[in-house]
Amino acid sequence: MGLFTKKRGLLKDLVLKYFEQANSCIRVFHDSISLYFEKGLVPDFEIAVTNTHREESKADDLRREIESELYTKSFNPQICSDILSLLENADKIPNKCESILYKIYLQNMRIPGKYTEEFGELIKININAYKTVHVDMKDLFLNREEIKLLTSGVDDFESQSDKLERKMIKEVFDDPSIDKADRILFKELILEIGSISDFSLDLADKITITALKVKF
Numbered sequence: 001m002g003l004f005t006k007k008r009g010l011l012k013d014l015v016l017k018y019f020e021q022a023n024s025c026i027r028v029f030h031d032s033i034s035l036y037f038e039k040g041l042v043p044d045f046e047i048a049v050t051n052t053h054r055e056e057s058k059a060d061d062l063r064r065e066i067e068s069e070l071y072t073k074s075f076n077p078q079i080c081s082d083i084l085s086l087l088e089n090a091d092k093i094p095n096k097c098e099s100i101l102y103k104i105y106l107q108n109m110r111i112p113g114k115y116t117e118e119f120g121e122l123i124k125i126n127i128n129a130y131k132t133v134h135v136d137m138k139d140l141f142l143n144r145e146e147i148k149l150l151t152s153g154v155d156d157f158e159s160q161s162d163k164l165e166r167k168m169i170k171e172v173f174d175d176p177s178i179d180k181a182d183r184i185l186f187k188e189l190i191l192e193i194g195s196i197s198d199f200s201l202d203l204a205d206k207i208t209i210t211a212l213k214v215k216f
Contacts, residue, residue, distance in 0.1 A: 014069060015083065018062040022094050023134050025055035029097035030127050036104060037116045037123075049101045056098045063087050082210050089206045092199045093130055100192050109185060112178065115168070122164050122193050129157035129197035133204045151204040158197040165194045 032048035039045070066087060070080045103109070111119060132153045172178060172186045 011066070011069060011075065011079075011083070014062070014066045015087075018059065018066060018087065019090065019134060021055070021059045021062050022090060025052060025059055025094040026097060026127065026130050026134075028052045028055045029094075029101065030123065032101055033104075033123055034120070036101075037111065037120055040110065041105070041108065046105060049105050052098055052101050056094045059091070059094050063091055078213070082213055086203075086206050086210050089199070089203045093196060093203070096192065096195055096199060100189070103189065103192065107185060109189065111186070112175075115172070115186075118164065118168050118171075119190075119193075122161065122168065122190065125157050125161045125164065126193055126196035126200075129154050129161065129200040132157065133200040133207070151208055154197070154201050154204040158201045161194045161197040165190050 028048070029052045032045065032052050035042070035048055036045050067084065069075075070083060133151075168190050169187050172183050172190075175183075178186070
């Protein structure tokens with residue numbers, strides 16, 4: 001095996017390792033926010049927030065390791081640019097998950113029980129958008145022919161999320177039992193959760209472009 005092939009193989013392994021770590025962060029986030037909607041601001045939720053932060057930090061460490069490999073192993077500048085751009089897009093998702101949990105925790109947010117089911121559905125849709133793009137990432141290296149089909153699945157979840165976000169925001173602002181300050185906080189939370197599918201769609205588009213340009 002030539003040096004060039006070995007370098008490409010190392011880069012592929014590192015990128016896939018990053019996405020596995022990002023996926024771990026998303027799983028911990030999902031468990032954390034599910035706990036919140038089920039039990040509220042219980043002590044275990046603070047622990048869950050810390051765990052999500054830890055997983056997000058591990059993803060950041062891997063991203064920096066990949067950046068170092070790209071710059072020290074003399075990869076083609078175009079490959080460096082494409083992979084760094086891909087990671088920059090990908091990194092927004094674990095960052096957003098961490099941000100959502102800290103927003104809930106630090107602002108002591110308490111969601112009225114009648115909205116927990118819809119919040120749960122919104123979380124599910126956005127997690128599914130990420131899961132689809134996670135499969136896209138593997139296909140970047142393993143099965144390029146399926147990438148465009150899977151990317152269309154991310155678009156479907158993003159559209160579902162947009163529709164539910166609008167419905168929930170309308171309900172919150174029509175609810176006389178919620179004061180104006182809380183309405184704004186709930187709206188921000190709804191939009192932040194919805195941004196996971198927005199970022200996932202952006203990442204899916206980036207994966208599609210990178211798959212056409214970079215051969216692994």
